[in-house]
Amino acid sequence: MPTAIAVTSPDLVLPAPDPHTPPAAVFSSPDVQPLDDALAHAHRLLDVHGHLVVLYPESLPAAHEQRLHTVRSILESDRIALLRSPLPPLGLAVLARQLCQLSVCDFSPGVLASAARLLAHYVHAGAVLNSVTRLDRVPVGLKTHAKSWLPGSHFAVLAHPVPQLVRIGAGDLEGPDYACHLLVASAAAPSEWVTGTLAAGWQVAAVLEAPLPGYSPGWWGTAKLTEFAAHLSDLSVLYQLVASVRRESCRWCGMELIGDRCGFCASPVPAPELRLPSGGTYS
Template sequence: MTGPGLVLPAQDQRTPPAAVLRAPGEQPLDQALTDMQILLDQHEHVIAVYPAGLPAAHECRLHTVRSVLESDRIALLKSDLPPLGVAVLVRQLRQLSVCDFSAGVLASAARLLSHYVYAGALLHSVTRLDRVPVGLKAHAKSWVPGSQFAVLAHPQPQLVRIGTGDLAGPQYATQLVVARGQSTSEWVTGTLAPAWQVGAVHEAVLPDESPAWWGTPKLIEFAAFLPDVSLLHQLVSSVRREICTWCGNELIGDRCGLCNAPLIPPDDRSRGPAALSP
């Protein structure tokens, strides 16, 4: 992870901890290289997941470390999920890391699992929200004192003014994690959670990245997720596994999670770059 606020507590004793990859201002390059090499020596592979709103300098540092070490054992996965949703996804990957999946399958499973995360926030203003489509009418209402908005950023963007509509929730059993910013509203736990019929509500610390991602510190971020690791295992296991024609690792889906190369159709593997040995 790229920040301590993106590391959620483990839900069981089997879930391993996460390592935090520091920003350039917090750590010189040589120390970052040393820390990454230690992680590789200890675990063989490193899967780094970070939100799309990560500062450019921090993202550049991640790619620099991977390039200098010339390692295809480092996966860099940028996620469009909001920060708390990223934290949920990372915990799920941590849960699955002790299962019988190869590093390639685990890395490419991040895209699959993210589809089952419903991530949003309660906002007191949407004037600076640029990651979810906001109409002019909503912008105008945002200036009215006391206005509150329920925003779903993933899997399908949705924005409603509190009291005028409902957010579309998951159609399967989930639990909800809630992180409070500078808001005292009880709408998430008192209205949304019962409407979505979540099995449990967990409190978490608001990630440092959340105010910038949502455009305001007056928010309550939430994410509904699949809590059952056996179901997560079943989801990943049900997808056909392929071999990446570039790095030779296993993958699921249409793109390798380790080297980011797209899956080449079998008919095209006898010509072009795909014909080269990994």
């Protein structure tokens, strides 16, 4: 069975792009999901899928994050990976769906978990905001803060992979240089600047809409926003991207991984000059 992928809110579960992609599971907040229910849910997922990868945002309330660690500790399971992501909510939802797509491929649980950091680099996540006065996750200068008070001001912000901020009409955001889709979410009608100007400038192949995640207003500091995430959608491209990276075994837990950190135990991969030679000892 494919490795189970989970998120921390139902609105981070995007529709599957094809009939073969399983949906992400959900571990809701402690005030919604009692501990016994969370434990039973995790136990069932492990019984069926063998391993579980949980994605959650850096902005997750402390009590909710602690609940995830409590579930893993009580179950005493080294088969649960808890991945804390800096991506904005919509970008995180995109990443979760990409992992769900890849879960049906022939990647081991360790490679799948560590692939989250690789794939995140190819998610261009941002938003159009009417104010940046409460935006604390992207560097904002005092001059820009002052302009937030001007009537009719709107700002385009890219939070990931490289922070950017421009006032709409006075600049453009640098986007991906590869074919991608653009997912857009808004509490009201999406910003025409996103669906028109940005989509054309980034030459996206398709513009799709999704409900605005509940985490988004808090993450961006305002409820008046249009969130967007440009991403790779083709499974064959995602597969090739992950498959092209060298695989190693974690020196701590033994899981297979790609990149510089194990997704399950978070142990870093030693720099090449610090690794033991093939004989196991230094001369």
